[in-house]
Structure formats: C-alpha cells, structure tokens
Amino acid sequence: MSTTQDLVTAADSHLYQNYGPRSVVLERGQGSFVWDTEGRRYLDLYAGIAVSVLGHAHPGLTQAICAQAGKLLHQTNYFLTMPNVRLAQRLCALTGMERAFFCNSGTEATEAALKLVRRHFYDLGQTERFRVIAFDNAFHGRTLGALSLTGQAKYKEGFGPVGGVTHVPFGDLEATARAMGPDVAAIITEPIQAEGGIHVAPAGFLAGLRRLCTESGAFLIMDEIQTGMGRTGEAFLFSQAEDVRPDVVTMAKALGGGVPIGAMLCDGALAAALPPGSHGTTFGGNPLASAAALATLTAFEEEGLLERSRTLGEQLTRRLDDIVVRRPAVVARRGVGLLQGLVLADGIVPKEALTRLRDAGVLVTIAGSNVVRFTPALTISSKELDEGLDIVDRVLGDIPA
Ligand SMILES: *Cc1c(COP(=O)(O)O)cnc(C)c1O
Numbered sequence: 001m002s003t004t005q006d007l008v009t010a011a012d013s014h015l016y017q018n019y020g021p022r023s024v025v026l027e028r029g030q031g032s033f034v035w036d037t038e039g040r041r042y043l044d045l046y047a048g049i050a051v052s053v054l055g056h057a058h059p060g061l062t063q064a065i066c067a068q069a070g071k072l073l074h075q076t077n078y079f080l081t082m083p084n085v086r087l088a089q090r091l092c093a094l095t096g097m098e099r100a101f102f103c104n105s106g107t108e109a110t111e112a113a114l115k116l117v118r119r120h121f122y123d124l125g126q127t128e129r130f131r132v133i134a135f136d137n138a139f140h141g142r143t144l145g146a147l148s149l150t151g152q153a154k155y156k157e158g159f160g161p162v163g164g165v166t167h168v169p170f171g172d173l174e175a176t177a178r179a180m181g182p183d184v185a186a187i188i189t190e191p192i193q194a195e196g197g198i199h200v201a202p203a204g205f206l207a208g209l210r211r212l213c214t215e216s217g218a219f220l221i222m223d224e225i226q227t228g229m230g231r232t233g234e235a236f237l238f239s240q241a242e243d244v245r246p247d248v249v250t251m252a253k254a255l256g257g258g259v260p261i262g263a264m265l266c267d268g269a270l271a272a273a274l275p276p277g278s279h280g281t282t283f284g285g286n287p288l289a290s291a292a293a294l295a296t297l298t299a300f301e302e303e304g305l306l307e308r309s310r311t312l313g314e315q316l317t318r319r320l321d322d323i324v325v326r327r328p329a330v331v332a333r334r335g336v337g338l339l340q341g342l343v344l345a346d347g348i349v350p351k352e353a354l355t356r357l358r359d360a361g362v363l364v365t366i367a368g369s370n371v372v373r374f375t376p377a378l379t380i381s382s383k384e385l386d387e388g389l390d391i392v393d394r395v396l397g398d399i400p401a
Helices: 003-014 059-069 082-095 106-123 144-149 173-179 205-216 287-302 305-326 350-359 382-398
Strands: 026-030 033-036 041-044 099-103 131-135 165-168 184-189 219-223 248-251 262-266 330-336 339-344 365-367 371-374
Touching: 041 382, 059 287, 082 099, 082 262, 082 287, 099 106, 106 144, 106 184, 106 219, 106 248, 106 262, 131 144, 165 173, 173 205, 184 205, 205 219, 287 305, 305 330, 305 339, 305 382, 350 365, 350 371, 350 382
Parallel strands: 131 165, 131 184, 184 219, 219 248
Antiparallel strands: 026 033, 033 041, 099 262, 248 262, 330 339, 339 371, 365 371
C-alpha cells in the first residue's frame, strides 16, 4: 500500500469524521506551491484559508520560529516574555487600540470580546445589558459563545440553545437601528463577510454602525480575523478608518503566519473590564506564537507586503472580472484585494468545481454555498498568480453551465 493510501485508510478509521473524507495528503510547501505525498504539485491560491500570508517555508518566519523554540517555547501567564510584550506594543500601534489580550484562535478572540463587553456593563451595575447585535450570514467562530454570534443555521444545528444575540440582515442599517435598545452591549460585524460568501459591507454601513453604537453607549466589535493582516491592502483596513473606528478588534488567522494565535484588542474605555482572574488561557500569548507574529509583521515591512497586496489585488480583480465575462459557469465576482470570490451559476455543484480545480493543480476553497474563494499568500508572484488563474479560467470554462 502506498503511504497516501495507508494514511487515508488510517484517517478513515481514527480521525474524527467532522471534516468529511479527504483523499490528498499534503507533505511540504515552498512559497505558493505545496506538494502531496505522491509528489504532485499544487498552486496554493487559498493559503490555508487566509492564514499563510507569507506563503510556505518563509525563511524569516521559519528562522524566528526555530530560534524561539530553542530559547523558550512556553511560559505561563505568571510571567512576561519579550516577544509577547513587543507584539502587544506593535499591534496597538498598528490599530490605534490601547490593549491586547492573546489567545489561540479566532473563536477565542470572539469569546474574549463577548465576555469583555458583558463584564464591562456588569461592573457598571447594568447586569441586564448583555445583548449583542450580529448579522445574518456572519461567521465569528464555533465555540458556543462565538456560535451564538455566527449567523448561519448550518453551524448551529443540533447544538442546543445559544442566546443573548439578535441577528439582523447584513447591510441593513434601519433594521439594525430598530434592533437597538438599552440592553444592547455591542454590535459585532465583519467588514467583509468572508465565510458567508464574500459579502462586502455596503458603503456607509460600518460608519452607520459606529454612529448607532456611539449614540447608545454600546461597543462596536470589528472581526478582522479574515480581513486583517494586509489581505485588503491595508494592515487592518476597516479598523483604521476614522469614521468606523471600533472599540474592539479581533484578529487571528494570518496573525502568526501559520502558527496558531488570536488576539482581542480594545480601546481604553474597556481596559479594566476584565480584571485579573476573570479571563485567561494557558497558551495565550506564548513566546513561540508571539515570535511568529512579530516575524510576520517584520516581513510585511521588509518586503513591502501591503503595497504588494494592493498590486496583486488589482491583478486578481482584473483576471476574475475577465473570467466572469467569458465563462457561463460564473455569474459574479465579489470581494476586495486578495479576498475575493467567484459566484458559481445555479446548478453547478461547488464541491465538484473544487475537485476539478484541485485535480488541475490549484487549491481554493468554497465560501457560503456557491462561491469559489481566493485568498492567496501576499508573497505570491504576479506570474504564479497568473499561472493559477489560467488554470482556474480553463477549468471553469470546461464546466457546462
Ligand atoms: C475563521 C474565522 C473565525 C474563527 O476563527 P478560528 O481560528 O477558526 O476559530 C472567526 N471570524 C472570522 C471572520 C473568521 O474568518
């Protein structure tokens, strides 16, 4: 039996089956290419769902991880470590937020934000003020707290009641205003609903949310877990814009360049809401993950990745628009910069399109129910991006609409 077959068989028997069957075993990566155990090469246009911003085996990131692993891998929250403190400083400088709490994933960053705003009002004696407004089709994570904010039934089915959240249509400012009340502690939103199918917030919507929050004394939580870290051409595009400035920003995914890390950053008004002992996690802010995040941010500066993200984003937009015009299997393009989707025509089975693309040597993912999502590394070359999109163009052209 080949190694691949052996691993697939063992996975079928021993891995928990919550992800569905998988038949490709990936072994190594270099830049925007990955190889499977059969030696087949794939062009990576999804970067582990917007995680591997520097591509695979980036020298600076690899070196920083190795150096930190040989120095101090883990510490508890009883002590400070230099990488973690420096990372907090750097992220606060980048976002204009005052404080950073570190955790290990996006869902944990969401949990922290949720506990933060609830506890803030509790400490003010407003114990009934814990409701949060979130949006239909949103994705904020899968622990029960984060799941309560996620606005898609498919993620919630069978897990029992979660509460304290009102969902309203994304982009509908009037519906949001109607849902507000003195019991609302916060509004949470993604600037672009990514998992939900790449829906960009309509013009003025985020600023409108900011106004609603300011008027009622509620907090605005911006989930930049997928949109952050340069994906749209700015470090944290939406949190930096003056008229939409949130009170809380959550980040994860690309933050550690592939090493698991999440962060919840908040404004000074919330600085004391979670007093010592009220929240924490064993691995949160560990030196390895912090060093990886610092190395990722350093690569952004040294390699001019924001500028690069903008240029590549224009190229991706142009090429996808061209595919929409010429290929009946595709009906629209949505997105910003290097977070883009192609909407498949009715009757096309997204999973099949994905498999065809993979077999042709390109890795992408599905967002929402019928959107082929592109989230390449910011280090991909223009030539590699074109090469991948040539394949996408051809494969989608071969699918009968
Ligand atoms: C991925 C994602 C999350 C959840 O992050 P995990 O690390 O998978 O827990 C939350 N919000 C958004 C916008 C995401 O894209």
